[in-house]
Amino acid sequence: xxxxxxxxxxxxxxxxxxxxxxxxxxxxxxxxxxxxxxxxxxxxxxxxxxxxxxxxxxxxxxxxxxxxxx
Amino acid sequence: xxxxxxxxxxxxxxxxxxxxxxxxxxxxxxxxxxxxxxxxxxxxxxxxxxxxxxxxxxxxxxxxxxxxxxxxxxxxxxxxxxxxxxxxxxxxxxxxxxxxxxxxxxxxxxxxxxxxxxxxxxxxxxxxxxxxxxxxxxxxxxxxxxxxxxxxxxxxxxxxxxxxxxxxxxxxxxxxxxxxxxxxxxxxxxxxxxxxxxxxxxxxxxxxxxxxxxxxxxxxxxxxxxxxxxxxxxxxxxxxxxxxxxxxxxxxxxxxxxxxxxxxxxxxxxxxxxxxxx
Numbered sequence: 001x002x003x004x005x006x007x008x009x010x011x012x013x014x015x016x017x018x019x020x021x022x023x024x025x026x027x028x029x030x031x032x033x034x035x036x037x038x039x040x041x042x043x044x045x046x047x048x049x050x051x052x053x054x055x056x057x058x059x060x061x062x063x064x065x066x067x068x069x070x
Numbered sequence: 071x072x073x074x075x076x077x078x079x080x081x082x083x084x085x086x087x088x089x090x091x092x093x094x095x096x097x098x099x100x101x102x103x104x105x106x107x108x109x110x111x112x113x114x115x116x117x118x119x120x121x122x123x124x125x126x127x128x129x130x131x132x133x134x135x136x137x138x139x140x141x142x143x144x145x146x147x148x149x150x151x152x153x154x155x156x157x158x159x160x161x162x163x164x165x166x167x168x169x170x171x172x173x174x175x176x177x178x179x180x181x182x183x184x185x186x187x188x189x190x191x192x193x194x195x196x197x198x199x200x201x202x203x204x205x206x207x208x209x210x211x212x213x214x215x216x217x218x219x220x221x222x223x224x225x226x227x228x229x230x231x232x233x234x235x236x237x238x239x240x241x242x243x244x245x246x247x248x249x250x251x252x253x254x255x256x257x258x259x260x261x262x263x264x265x266x267x268x269x270x271x272x273x274x275x276x277x278x279x280x281x282x283x284x285x286x287x288x289x290x291x292x293x294x295x296x297x298x299x300x301x302x303x304x305x306x307x308x309x310x311x312x313x314x315x316x317x318x319x320x321x322x323x324x325x326x327x328x329x330x331x332x333x334x335x336x337x338x339x340x341x342x343x344x345x346x347x348x
Contacts, residue, residue: 008131017095019104019130030096033133034162034194043163050193 003047003054006031006039026057072266075295081336082328083297083344085276086115087124088317090303091161092190094132098306098313103128105138109145112153114318115301119325119335122154122180124303126161134161136170143174152338156180156218162194165202172206172215179347181210182246183217185226188253203229207238216347218276219245223255227268234270241272242346246299249287250280257283259290266294274345280304288324292331300324
């Protein structure tokens with residue numbers, strides 16, 4: 001399963017490309033070709049384990065979630 | 071090779087590495103990714119004097135795809151006269167993908183052969199086992215593909231000697247001394263000297279240095295009688311803070327320096343002869 005924050009788009013608002021490129025919704029930046037292998041879980045990569053940005057983001061989101069009442 | 075070869079005015083083989091597998095157009099929009107634009111830039115570099123082009127394949131998203139090497143090779147052959155095509159067999163994909171670099175039709179005249187693993191970032195490693203390296207070397211030998219031995223650090227020089235002792239490689243050995251960050255040899259002049267002093271007999275060396283080290287250390291390599299690789303795979307900037315406009319811009323600067331140092335560039339045919347490819 002690919003990273004849920006991975007998108008393919010032509011523009012980041014500043015720069016426009018001829019082809020869609022991998023884009024990270026967490027950093028709001030295009031992703032390098034090597035890093036895109038992790039985002040896509042290619043080969044033996046797993047974004048949940050191998051992407052520090054994903055892990056930090058998930059921890060932040062979980063940290064912001066309201067606590068259970070019980 | 072040595073300083074004596076510089077004094078003797080041995081010809082210098084200039085390689086251009088246009089694209090690589092690390093950076094994309096998001097880092098520098100002038101970096102060529104698609105076959106036609108790569109071939110256009112290679113043609114400009116060939117006209118300036120590059121004898122070898124080091125090639126990577128990218129898909130339509132700019133991501134690494136060894137299967138696209140065929141299209142890039144075809145485009146270069148269509149547009150260029152005689153430049154030597156050197157395909158990559160490196161990268162972080164499995165062996166089965168990377169071997170595509172020597173299974174194009176026709177096979178390339180040269181291919182890179184990494185002498186061992188190295189790290190890329192926090193989680194990426196280029197996995198090159200001895201078994202895979204030897205398998206690639208043997209298939210290159212069968213196909214008549216000249217390997218460029220990629221020595222990313224001092225330990226990889228040990229591995230080069232090991233392959234020579236196992237009689238897997240044919241002389242002259244073409245060794246690419248790589249200096250840069252992470253698990254590469256630290257980019258310092260003394261380290262380049264040390265690497266050159268420890269090269270095997272019957273070898274030619276080439277210098278690849280990344281980023282701001284490209285200009286000074288490749289120039290030093292030329293003074294030491296070695297060969298030079300430049301291009302946007304290794305360096306996205308012409309000067310600090312000034313992105314390169316093209317690969318030709320970097321090649322042109324190197325040709326001017328090499329000329330001022332009183333060394334002549336080898337033509338592709340002369341490079342073939344020097345490296346025992348004919």
